[in-house]
Amino acid sequence: MVALTIDGRKVEAGAGSTVLDAALAAGIEIPRLCHHPELTAWGGCRLCLVEVEGQQAPVPSCGLAAAAGMVVITHSEQLEAHRREVLDLLLSDHPLNCVICEKAGACDLQRYAYEFGLSESSHEKEIARKLYQDENAFLVRDHQYCILCTRCVRVCEEIVGASAIEVAQRGFEAFVATPFDAPLVETPCTFCGNCVQVCPTAALVPVDRIGKGREWDLTRTRTVCPYCGTGCGIEVATRGGEIVSVSGYGAPANGEFLCTKGRFGLGFVGHPDRLRRPLIRRDLAYSLGLIDTPPPAALGRSPLGRSPAAGETHVEVDWEIALDLVADRLAAVVKESGPDAFAGIGSALCTNEDNYIFQKLVRGVIGTNNVDLCARV
Ligand code: SF4
Ligand code: SF4
Ligand code: SF4
Ligand code: FES
Numbered sequence: 001m002v003a004l005t006i007d008g009r010k011v012e013a014g015a016g017s018t019v020l021d022a023a024l025a026a027g028i029e030i031p032r033l034c035h036h037p038e039l040t041a042w043g044g045c046r047l048c049l050v051e052v053e054g055q056q057a058p059v060p061s062c063g064l065a066a067a068a069g070m071v072v073i074t075h076s077e078q079l080e081a082h083r084r085e086v087l088d089l090l091l092s093d094h095p096l097n098c099v100i101c102e103k104a105g106a107c108d109l110q111r112y113a114y115e116f117g118l119s120e121s122s123h124e125k126e127i128a129r130k131l132y133q134d135e136n137a138f139l140v141r142d143h144q145y146c147i148l149c150t151r152c153v154r155v156c157e158e159i160v161g162a163s164a165i166e167v168a169q170r171g172f173e174a175f176v177a178t179p180f181d182a183p184l185v186e187t188p189c190t191f192c193g194n195c196v197q198v199c200p201t202a203a204l205v206p207v208d209r210i211g212k213g214r215e216w217d218l219t220r221t222r223t224v225c226p227y228c229g230t231g232c233g234i235e236v237a238t239r240g241g242e243i244v245s246v247s248g249y250g251a252p253a254n255g256e257f258l259c260t261k262g263r264f265g266l267g268f269v270g271h272p273d274r275l276r277r278p279l280i281r282r283d284l285a286y287s288l289g290l291i292d293t294p295p296p297a298a299l300g301r302s303p304l305g306r307s308p309a310a311g312e313t314h315v316e317v318d319w320e321i322a323l324d325l326v327a328d329r330l331a332a333v334v335k336e337s338g339p340d341a342f343a344g345i346g347s348a349l350c351t352n353e354d355n356y357i358f359q360k361l362v363r364g365v366i367g368t369n370n371v372d373l374c375a376r377v
Contacts, residue, residue: 004070013066020048020061023074030074031083031112033090034149035062036198038255039158042150047086047112050074058082084116090147092121093128093172094201101145101202105215108200109147128172134183138191138264139204141184143175146203152176152195159257164189176203193263197247197256206264209237212244222249225262226349228374230254232262243269278322279314288325291315330366339367346373 001012006023013022018041023030033045041063049058053071058079061072073079091113098104113119129143150167153176157163164187168177178187196204218237225232233251237244246263248256268274282295295313333341344362346355355373362371 002066002068002070004066004068004072006072007074017066018062019050019052019064019066019070019072022066023050023061023072028074030061031115032062033108033112033147033200034151036151036155038257039151039154039198042154045086045147045149047083049079049082051076051079080116083112084118087112087116087118088121088123091118092123093126094121094147095127095144096120102205102209103145103202103215107202129175134178134185136184136191136207138207138260139184139193139196140207140210141176142203142205144203145201146176147201148174148176149200150176151198151200152204155194155198155257156189160190160192160194162188162190162192165195191260191264192258193260194248194257197258197263206245208264208267209245212242213239218244222251225258227259227261227265228348232258234258234262236266241270243267277316278319280317280322280325282313282315284325285315285317290317290321334366340370342366342368343370344372346371348374 001014002017003010003012004019004022005011006019006026006028009026009028011022011026011028013019013025017025020030020032020035030048030050032048034042035045035048041060043060043063046060048061050061050064051058051073052064061074087109090109094109096113096119098107098110101107101110104110127144129146131142131144133140133142148167153165153167156165164184165176165178167174168181169175178184178189184191193206196206218239221236221238223234223236225234230253232254233249235247235249237247243266246258246266248254248258248263250256280290282291285291286294330342342362344358344366346358350358359371363369
């Protein structure tokens with residue numbers, strides 16, 4: 001631990017802490033835009049400048065190692081003027097469409113503009129970057145809202161390891177580009193959406209979230225991703241019972257980060273084709289006397305590529321009939337060929353408890369160790 005003084009208060013900082021870390025841990029707020037706690041410091045936005053005794057000019061606190069005996073000032077007239085000018089310049093090429101913006105209410109730029117009382121820039125207004133949506137189903141890239149904080153670039157390189165994006169050009173022309181400015185689908189992008197997660201503005205927004213409601217209309221529920229055994233914590237934003245978006249929230253297993261399935265793959269929850277009742281094959285249902293009409297003779301994949309709909313090949317039954325049928329069939333297989341003729345594949349979409357009961361059924365009732373699932377739990 002090192003002891004330093006911030007705004008006249010004695011604070012202690014852990015080994016490797018920055019001055020920003022030490023201040024935040026002590027409850028001292030410092031404005032910041034390019035900083036993200038899970039990413040390496042970049043020091044580009046200059047909003048987190050602080051004054052340090054003995055230093056001639058203000059220093060970005062997000063990249064400044066806390067040292068014993070350091071005396072730091074986080075708020076002064078000069079620092080407020082610096083920060084105001086930083087924001088003023090950012091707003092000079094920003095659309096400020098907050099009244100219709102998907103990010104309003106969760107936007108760091110909007111929050112600081114509000115705190116500094118800036119409704120417009122005092123500089124000549126010119127939007128340097130233009131809308132750019134490449135063809136993908138997951139995220140909108142709208143450069144006009146980008147403040148070049150590089151959080152997306154760093155998360156893609158440091159956390160995801162894909163390095164699909166980088167800042168191209170210089171100065172007013174600079175923008176977050178893909179290699180050769182190709183569409184994301186032609187890059188190593190995995191569409192994990194972690195760049196969307198860390199983007200402080202509306203420059204990166206999930207496609208499915210567009211037009212689904214303002215931030216304050218959404219209900220946020222924390223749960224566990226249903227896809228694999230990692231057990232990532234997810235926060236599901238819903239409106240009127242419909243899933244609008246999914247994000248990470250800092251859970252122990254995954255921090256804020258998710259893979260593409262967890263972030264963009266929960267559409268099955270409200271999908272009209274989702275199976276909600278047991279279905280059995282029509283020929284079986286007919287032979288059991290559950291339906292009056294026999295199925296058409298040649299059901300199966302059509303040579304034209306059209307697969308028959310579930311309603312053509314299967315018929316809905318109640319749970320009792322379905323479970324009795326499955327139990328009878330399983331008992332017959334085990335009786336005829338022994339328990340090792342059976343193998344059970346569980347699902348990571350089920351809870352651990354469901355999968356535990358499932359393996360008990362396979363081992364204890366059927367009598368075989370042929371049981372597995374993709375999550376390997
Ligand atoms: S990104 Fe933020 S500041 Fe920009 S229009 Fe949207 S809410 Fe407003
Ligand atoms: S979606 Fe993931 S892989 Fe693609 S650019 Fe964003 S962080 Fe990188
Ligand atoms: S797209 Fe978002 S995260 Fe990336 S540099 Fe622009 S504002 Fe920052
Ligand atoms: S948050 Fe420190 S320079 Fe941007």
